[in-house]
Amino acid sequence: MIRHHPDIAWLTDYAAGTLPEAHAVAVQAHLHFCRDCRAQVRRLEKLGSQLLEQSVDGGNTEALLEQTLACLDKVPAAPQQATAPAKTGWDFKVPTGLSRLLPDAPEQLSWKALGRSLKISRLVAGSDKHEVALHHIRAGGKVARHDHGGNELTVVLKGSFSDQLGQYEAGDFIIRDKGEAHSPNAAEHEDCLCLTVVDAPVRFTHPLLRIFNPMLKIHPA
Amino acid sequence: MSALRKRLTATPTPQGHAKGQLLDSCPLEQQDPWNQTLATIATGDRAAFADLFRHFAPRLRAFGAATPMVDSPSAFGDELAQDVMISVWQKASMFDPGKASATTWIFSIARNRRIDLLRKRNRRPEVLMADDMFPDMPDDSADPFTLTQEERLGSHLQDMLDTLPAEQAEVLNHVYVEGKTHSEVAEELGLPLGTVKSRIRLALQKMKVDIEAGWQP
Secondary structure, X not given: OOOOOOOHHHHHHHHHOOOOXXXXXXXXXXXXXXXXXXXXXXXXXXXXXXXXXHOOOOOOOXXXXXXXHHHHOOOOOOOOOOOOOOOOOOOOOOOHHHHOOOOOOHHHOOOEEEOOOEEEEEEOOOOOOOEEEEXXXXXXXXXXXXXXXXXXXXXXXXXXXXXXXXXXXXXXXXXXXXXXXXXXXXXXXXXXXXXXXXXXXXXXXXXXXXXHHHHOOOOOO | OOHHHHHHXXXXXXXXXXXXXXXXXOOOOOOOOHHHHHHHHOOOOHHHHHHHHHHXXXXXXXXXXOOOOOOOHXXXXXXXXXXXXXXXHHHHHHOOOXXXXXXXXHHHHHHHHXXXXXXXXXXXXXXXXXXXXXXXXXXXXXXXXXXXXXHHHHHHHHHHHHHOOHHHHHHHHHHHOOOOOHHHHHHHHOOOHHHHHHHHHHHHHHOOOOOOOOOOO
């Protein structure tokens, strides 16, 4: 059961279309799992339609109408399907927004191991500020305790993990702020796959691991 | 945003009634009157398209012109209005009134096209397009509770918007019409982020748009 949702400010910014792409794709991944938030977004879009209805400029639009009618002859009648094709080589149903960023199967991504339990694959999302990545934690695996230089946004795609602050399952949307150190731990019976979006590098808190911190950088792409 | 302005700007619907009157006098008639117009446009009817255009183009133009950081707001307003109306023409046969009303559907096209046009203008990489971030969501309308909420919301939202305190209506307008994030609005108005968030939250709760996840009647 989904227990962690984007708050109403996140959903409002999503529905109004003001979130950066990397954040919007994470919210969409949550909506893929969460019926309650989908209903919330529908209501927020309805509100948007009423605000559009109220914003009117008084100018004449007849000339623009003539121009537009003239264009109608030149545009194709049937629009092309705009979203990416469904990705079927994954062992979970890939949210539509994320489909654009993923290859057909996980083997086609390049994965980087960070310790025994965690491997990461960075995705190209067209972002200049955020690093978008998949984090894979092996069943029962534990990720070293770390803090965050900025915000870390996580959406669980498959499996589950827990940390000092809670337990998270598929669909959960988690924001960790600077100063909220944690050490995620995947459930024993299943690997855990998460979508993450960060705007600053993580920082290991363990004295022996801290020497790696200066080398950790984010790679917005 | 005032009731006066609403009356001044109300234009005849295809049925020849002012929209507010239609909703007030026929509480059972909750359908967006433009739903039928879209169905007619889907058959290739240009007269119906012109009707829809005369109503929505001034709104879409204002929506586009309110966009921050474009060099020529009025030119961008025209560009967006034309672009959205052409998309409406192309996609009219895909419109499903069971999922969203015509006005909500047109709002979502306007939001999406603004995002994509701005990305192009700013020469940012085109990896994730708006249609990727806002795909068609599964039809959850089988849930009778959700449907009732949305129907009720549809008929009262406009009236409730008019009763909002000006400061709450203002921030909603900044977010939806100008397309600014909560943080950008806070910066522009010189308010703490928490104040902007709580104004929006209060407005949404008052209008029953914000219903806590998992809330049961």
